Amino acid sequence: MTGDGFFLDISKIAVTFAGFTSVVGALRHPRNDPWTPRELAGFKFMIEHSVAAILIGLLPFPIHSCFSDEATVWVACSAILAALLVTELVVQIWRIKEASLRQSPPTHLGLMIATYIVPNLVTVWCLLYNAIIWRRPTALMAATIMILFWCSMQFYVFVLAIEKESAGPPPASPTTPVAEPSPS
Numbered sequence: 001m002t003g004d005g006f007f008l009d010i011s012k013i014a015v016t017f018a019g020f021t022s023v024v025g026a027l028r029h030p031r032n033d034p035w036t037p038r039e040l041a042g043f044k045f046m047i048e049h050s051v052a053a054i055l056i057g058l059l060p061f062p063i064h065s066c067f068s069d070e071a072t073v074w075v076a077c078s079a080i081l082a083a084l085l086v087t088e089l090v091v092q093i094w095r096i097k098e099a100s101l102r103q104s105p106p107t108h109l110g111l112m113i114a115t116y117i118v119p120n121l122v123t124v125w126c127l128l129y130n131a132i133i134w135r136r137p138t139a140l141m142a143a144t145i146m147i148l149f150w151c152s153m154q155f156y157v158f159v160l161a162i163e164k165e166s167a168g169p170p171p172a173s174p175t176t177p178v179a180e181p182s183p184s
Helices: 004-031 037-058 060-066 070-101 109-134 137-167
Strands: none
Touching (some): 070 109, 070 137, 109 137
């Protein structure tokens, strides 16, 4: 099957991201503060997208064993991933709304729109085009790379937050005494 090594590698990388997510949870735990809605949404985002990448990395193999035609494999996988991404987009928009109602809106909403929502819509369009017309593995490969990109962006946001928390509060600026004007 075309791209079998690529899809297996995608699954391996996605498992690594799922492991990174557990590391984030372990590093976050010592604080003993409850998770904010924003942190929970980011944590769920990484887990869901990691699992999606694992599934899409492994899905072509059972489909190929059922249907020997590779075009059928790419049509089925593209349609499944498109449906999964649309569902995930709706879930993320709902989470943004819920977090905003709980006074914990995303800190970088513009960045999320530019790097997740718009690319997600473009990726879904490409996958549907692939499922209906093109029928090749290329669009599916690009879509799985996008999923891993989104996982890496969220992981980076978590690392920055952990780094900021471990640094503690900024040091107080030294106050310099103001000299009183001398009477002349």
